[in-house]
Amino acid sequence: MDAMSMGNYGVYVWSCFGLTLVMVLFSYWRARLRHKRVYRDIEVRIKALEERE
Amino acid sequence: MWKFFHQLASPPHFYRLAAVLSPWLAAPGIALIAYGVYAGLFLAPMDYQQGDAFRIIYVHVPSAYLSMMAYMIMAVSGGIGLIWRIKLSHAVAAAAAPLGAAFTFLALATGSIWGRPMWGTWWEWGDPRLTSELILLFLYFGYMALRAAIDDTAKADKASAVLALVGVVNVVIVHYSVEWWSSLHQGQTLMKKGGPAMDPAMLYPLLAMILGFTLLFGSLLLRRVRTEVLFRERRTRWVREMILSPEGS
Amino acid sequence: MTDAHKEQPSIFSGLAATARRDLLLAWKRPGDVLNPLFFFAMVCTLFPLAVGPSAEQLEFSGPGVLWVAALLATLLSLNSLFGSDFEDGSLDQLLVSPQPLPVLALGKTAAHWLTSGLPLVLVSPILAITYRMPMSVVGVMMLTLTLGTITLSLLGSIGAALTVGLHRGTALLSLLILPLAMPVLLLGANTVSLAAGNDVYTTGIWALGAYAIASLSLAPYATAAALRISNE
Numbered sequence: 001m002d003a004m005s006m007g008n009y010g011v012y013v014w015s016c017f018g019l020t021l022v023m024v025l026f027s028y029w030r031a032r033l034r035h036k037r038v039y040r041d042i043e044v045r046i047k048a049l050e051e052r053e
Numbered sequence: 054m055w056k057f058f059h060q061l062a063s064p065p066h067f068y069r070l071a072a073v074l075s076p077w078l079a080a081p082g083i084a085l086i087a088y089g090v091y092a093g094l095f096l097a098p099m100d101y102q103q104g105d106a107f108r109i110i111y112v113h114v115p116s117a118y119l120s121m122m123a124y125m126i127m128a129v130s131g132g133i134g135l136i137w138r139i140k141l142s143h144a145v146a147a148a149a150a151p152l153g154a155a156f157t158f159l160a161l162a163t164g165s166i167w168g169r170p171m172w173g174t175w176w177e178w179g180d181p182r183l184t185s186e187l188i189l190l191f192l193y194f195g196y197m198a199l200r201a202a203i204d205d206t207a208k209a210d211k212a213s214a215v216l217a218l219v220g221v222v223n224v225v226i227v228h229y230s231v232e233w234w235s236s237l238h239q240g241q242t243l244m245k246k247g248g249p250a251m252d253p254a255m256l257y258p259l260l261a262m263i264l265g266f267t268l269l270f271g272s273l274l275l276r277r278v279r280t281e282v283l284f285r286e287r288r289t290r291w292v293r294e295m296i297l298s299p300e301g302s
Numbered sequence: 303m304t305d306a307h308k309e310q311p312s313i314f315s316g317l318a319a320t321a322r323r324d325l326l327l328a329w330k331r332p333g334d335v336l337n338p339l340f341f342f343a344m345v346c347t348l349f350p351l352a353v354g355p356s357a358e359q360l361e362f363s364g365p366g367v368l369w370v371a372a373l374l375a376t377l378l379s380l381n382s383l384f385g386s387d388f389e390d391g392s393l394d395q396l397l398v399s400p401q402p403l404p405v406l407a408l409g410k411t412a413a414h415w416l417t418s419g420l421p422l423v424l425v426s427p428i429l430a431i432t433y434r435m436p437m438s439v440v441g442v443m444m445l446t447l448t449l450g451t452i453t454l455s456l457l458g459s460i461g462a463a464l465t466v467g468l469h470r471g472t473a474l475l476s477l478l479i480l481p482l483a484m485p486v487l488l489l490g491a492n493t494v495s496l497a498a499g500n501d502v503y504t505t506g507i508w509a510l511g512a513y514a515i516a517s518l519s520l521a522p523y524a525t526a527a528a529l530r531i532s533n534e
Contacts, residue, residue: 007099007104007105008104009104009170012106012109012169013094013108013109016109016163016167017094017112019112019162019166020112020116027152027155027273028273028276031276031277032276034277035283038280038283038287039283041287042284042287042296045287046292046293046296050297188481188484191480191481192481192482194477195477195478195480195481198474198477199474202468202469202470202471203468207534208531208532212532215460215527215528215531216460216464216478218524219457219524220481220482222520223482226485227484230488230509231488233489233505233509234492237492237496
């Protein structure tokens with residue numbers, strides 16, 4: 001419990017570490033999502049072209 | 054040597070290599086951060102002036118460092134792309150900007166949260182580092198806005214590279230002028246950033262965090278560059294073959 | 303050798319011709335010069351209306367307000383730097399000219415400063431007096447504004463060249479230039495404040511001068527590169 005309260009600075013310290021975790025996870029998620037989207041768009045376009053031929 | 058670089062810069066090769074390399078950077082990065090967080094929060098002794106609030110530096114300093122490094126990467130790779138016309142380096146610059154902005158925002162947010170118990174205010178204009186960091190965030194915004202405003206990718210690459218290079222000169226001028234300015238207004242000596250006076254038990258977790266953040270950043274950057282390369286090469290044969298091949302990727 | 307020399311006009315004449323042309327255009331369209339000046343005066347009027355007419359407050363905030371207003375007025379005038387040339391096609395003429403492009407860009411920037419920065423400097427004492435600025439400080443303010451607006455015109459020319467021909471260029475231009483202009487504002491306004499407080503202010507003047515010289519020698523190249531990129 002003592003470790004959590006951080007000498008009454010707990011809120012500030014934990015919110016900073018929490019925010020950092022959120023930001024890193026968000027960046028990772030964004031990178032993944034964008035890759036999926038770009039890949040899918042290209043796939044759809046190429047498959048459509050392929051069928052037309 | 055040249056052949057190696059040439060091969061590295063070839064899009065299909067890079068696309069495959071980045072996928073392999075990214076987890077290999079992330080794994081040691083996460084391990085170092087795990088050690089840094091644990092040691093920084095629980096093992097490092099309390100700072101005699103700032104108490105436990107000083108532990109915020111374990112996330113603030115790495116993000117502030119990365120915010121500058123991302124800008125340097127952006128400007129240098131933009132410059133390389135401008136001079137030697139290497140397409141890959143423009144993709145690196147494009148991918149680095151949003152990441153750099155994210156870490157700049159993180160440095161500002163953690164600095165501000167640190168300031169609340171230390172200065173009694175969420176924002177202290179007198180602190181040169183926070184002010185410089187804020188201007189850096191605006192530079193990122195300008196860079197990304199310029200990129201977004203130009204439809205033609207090749208044009209956007211070159212224009213934003215010029216802006217990033219001008220911005221590097223500006224970052225240096227901002228740094229010195231803001232220092233001068235805050236010295237006029239009796240800016241307090243604030244966050245202690247490393248230095249020889251630091252206890253090793255405090256310093257080692259910080260170094261681990263900086264290295265860990267850098268590796269994680271490298272891993273994220275590789276991922277983003279990979280997507281950028283795929284998008285830019287969407288009309289080429291290798292992308293077509295890769296997508297039509299049964300194993301895909 | 304001498305014939306070839308005769309055929310090729312000197313670099314200086316290229317610079318002078320570009321600047322003269324823009325000055326003539328400004329003379330024909332005085333609105334382009336006057337509008338930023340009116341804007342400057344109006345922004346300076348906004349502050350006393352917003353924060354109250356107390357002499358103490360005006361004296362204290364005067365340097366900052368004048369400088370912010372000058373920065374915004376310069377920003378306002380930047381759009382016309384390459385915008386009209388882009389529309390009527392004369393920018394293409396500049397690009398294919400045998401003269402070095404950085405010199406021509408410098409000529410255009412010089413004309414821009416003469417039609418936007420210089421009038422601001424000349425008008426600023428009138429507004430400074432309404433802010434109860436002592437005469438000795440007004441001199442320092444005019445000096446900082448002179449050096450500062452030169453730098454702003456040069457930095458602005460880079461931004462204007464990067465955004466030329468883009469839709470919604472105005473807002474984007476402000477977004478690009480303001481972070482670059484912040485050190486100029488900081489140095490300029492604080493130097494005037496120091497002078498008003500009877501402090502040593504020479505550091506700020508030297509820094510502004512150094513910044514002006516550095517941008518004078520580097521910005522034309524960036525502007526030229528940006529113009530080539532924007533007009534590919």
